[in-house]
Amino acid sequence: xxxxxxxxxxxxxxxxxxxxxxxxxxxxxxxxxxxxxxxxxxxxxxxxxxxxxxxxxxxxxxxxxxxxxxxxxxxxxxxxxxxxxxxxxxxxxxxxxxxxxxxxxxxxxxxxxxxxxxxxxxxxxxxxxxxxxxxxxxxxxxxxxxxxxxxxxxxxxxxxxxxxxxxxxxxxxxxxxxxxxxxxxxxxxxxxxxxxxxxxxxxxxxxxxxxxxxxxxxxxxxxxxxxxxxxxxxxxxxxxxxxxxxxxxxxxxxxxxxxxxxxxxxxxxxxxxxxxxxxxxxxxxxxxxxxxxxxxxxxxxxxxxxxxxxxxxxxxxxxxxxxxxxxxxxxxxxxxxxxxxxxxxxxxxxxxxxxxxxxxxxxxxxxxxxxxxxxxxxxxxxxxxxxxxxxx
Ligand code: 3PG
Numbered sequence: 001x002x003x004x005x006x007x008x009x010x011x012x013x014x015x016x017x018x019x020x021x022x023x024x025x026x027x028x029x030x031x032x033x034x035x036x037x038x039x040x041x042x043x044x045x046x047x048x049x050x051x052x053x054x055x056x057x058x059x060x061x062x063x064x065x066x067x068x069x070x071x072x073x074x075x076x077x078x079x080x081x082x083x084x085x086x087x088x089x090x091x092x093x094x095x096x097x098x099x100x101x102x103x104x105x106x107x108x109x110x111x112x113x114x115x116x117x118x119x120x121x122x123x124x125x126x127x128x129x130x131x132x133x134x135x136x137x138x139x140x141x142x143x144x145x146x147x148x149x150x151x152x153x154x155x156x157x158x159x160x161x162x163x164x165x166x167x168x169x170x171x172x173x174x175x176x177x178x179x180x181x182x183x184x185x186x187x188x189x190x191x192x193x194x195x196x197x198x199x200x201x202x203x204x205x206x207x208x209x210x211x212x213x214x215x216x217x218x219x220x221x222x223x224x225x226x227x228x229x230x231x232x233x234x235x236x237x238x239x240x241x242x243x244x245x246x247x248x249x250x251x252x253x254x255x256x257x258x259x260x261x262x263x264x265x266x267x268x269x270x271x272x273x274x275x276x277x278x279x280x281x282x283x284x285x286x287x288x289x290x291x292x293x294x295x296x297x298x299x300x301x302x303x304x305x306x307x308x309x310x311x312x313x314x315x316x317x318x319x320x321x322x323x324x325x326x327x328x329x330x331x332x333x334x335x336x337x338x339x340x341x342x343x344x345x346x347x348x349x350x351x352x353x354x355x356x357x358x359x360x361x362x363x364x365x366x367x368x369x370x371x372x373x374x375x376x377x378x379x380x381x382x383x384x385x386x387x388x389x390x391x392x
Contacts, residue, residue, distance in 0.1 A: 001172065003382040004163035006046065006138050013104055015053045017134035018043060018165065019151050021143035021362065022058035022077050025342075029076055035345060036143065037080060039362050043140050043165045044081070044107070048088060054107045055100070055133050057151045059114045059144060066117045068094075078109050096129060113151040120149055127154025140165025142172075145378035146366040156381040164382055167362065172379065174359040175370050178338045183302035185210040189294075189325060191308030192343070193217035195238045198308075204372040205305065206249040213252045213294055215310025215321065220283055222246060222253040223274055230259070230281035252297065256287030258311070258318060269317055285311030286321035298328040304337040307344055307368060322347055330356035340367030 020040045025032045047054045063072035078092045091108040093100065096116050102108045113119050118126040127150040131137065137159035139145070144152050145168065156162040164172075178186075188209040190202055195218045206212050214222055220234035225243045245251060254274055259281040261268040271287045286294070298304065306329060309322040329337050330353045339348060340361030348354055361367040370376055 001379075001383075003379070003386050004161065005169055006043070006140075006163050006165045007169075009136055009161060009163050011047065011050045011052050011136055011138075013051050013053075014135045015055070015102075015133065016047060016136045016138055017055045017057065017130060017155070017159070018047065018138045019141045019144075019155070020056055020058045020165075021141035022056075022074065023060050023143060024077065026060075026071075026076065029070065029073075031076055031080060033346075033349065034080065035349070036362055037077060039167055040140065041084065043138070043167060044085070046166070047138075048085070048105060048107075051104045053102045053104055055102070056107060056109045057113050057130065058109075058141065059119075059151070060112045061114070063112060063114050065114065065119060068111075068115055072112050072114070074109060074112050081107070081109070096126070100133065113149075116150070118150060122148050122150050122154045124154065126150040128158045130155035131158035131160075135160055137162045138165045139163070139378050139382060140167045141378075142168045142361070143363045143366050145363070145376040146369040148377045152378050153381050156378070156385055162382060162385045164379075168378075171361055171363065171367075172370075174338060175361065175367070178303055178305055178336060178359075179208055179371055179374070182208075183336065185301045186303040186305070187211045187213065187297055187301040188305045189213045189215065189298075189307070189310070189329075190218060191215035191310040191322070192341075193233055195221045195235050195242065198368065199238060199241065201368045201372045203245065206245055206251065209249075209305070211250045211252060211297055211301075213297065213310075215254070215286055215325075216308060218308075219253050219286075219310070222251065223277075223283075227275050228277055228279070229283060230277050230279055231262075232259075232277070232281070232283035252294070254283075254286040254290040254310075255293065256289045257283040258285040258287055258320070260284050284315075285318035291321055291324045294325060295328045298325070298332055298335075301332065302335050304329055304332070304335050305371065306337065306339040307341045309343050309347055313343070313347055313350075323351060326351050326353055329353075340364065 061072045089106045094111040188205045217233040220232045311321045312318040313322040338359045341364045
């Protein structure tokens, strides 16, 4: 790929600006999963070894620009990094336009970029300000590389040198491996509640996969082509499109389901064949027969792409389908398996399967968009910058 990488650029004693994705889940201002921070530590270590003046940018959540809210502050992440890099001075600044003082081998973290007015709209003034802070801009926020924002996109055009960091490069390489000349059969498991948000990616995945297994609300929309699905979530507007896809591609939909049955005074959980769902039933997970069928497909596959749970996995009653899929993927040692997305990672962590999946992407939306479009806005920016096609 024709882009500059951190590996090739001399950053020794340089002022470097690194865009990371430190958007980790939080509860009461406490980090509940540090996976994304851990994935960025290597990049920070390389910068420290090079005695660079290191400036770090990241977003956290989706705050309103110009309005500080403690809930979205990067302070807990700064504290986390101070513990990790005990010997390193780590400054923390709120105002991006404030004058900065930093020595070689020190780190300066700016407060959540999404508090900065203009960030979301890729504002020129803000992008230029970011760029003015450094000699080299390193884009390493794969999880946010699908956003055309000032700190992920615009800054790259205005900085003297822009390059991709090691995490971004490893994500690109692993994702390309699964979509360019993959070992076959290639299967995709796509779960989640809304087909509308994943329809384009579903279409792209159908084109490259030998088999696509759908679950959750996405599967319910397919089931609704021919079946009554009771109170289950689905999207009526997408039934026609789902029907077209089903005709053209090998899409596996659940043959049975675990349903929640609500009658006047009681709630029951029972297994039902997909064509026997009734008015008061709500599909919550795939059924035992579907699990067995999917396990067989997973066992024979050589490449596996997985995004999204196939049931309401947060509740132990409806976790079995997702759990068994996760375990089958982890047991298939012959396959190259790749997983991405917040819920998918939560499942993998819940069952301690992290080391048994070939590659776990740090991206959710970025992971899916890369598979769909084979590139992302931040990657396009780095390509243009490399070829000196400078248009913001
Ligand atoms: C993510 O969590 O997927 C990334 O950090 C991107 O966040 P965003 O969807 O708020 O841009």
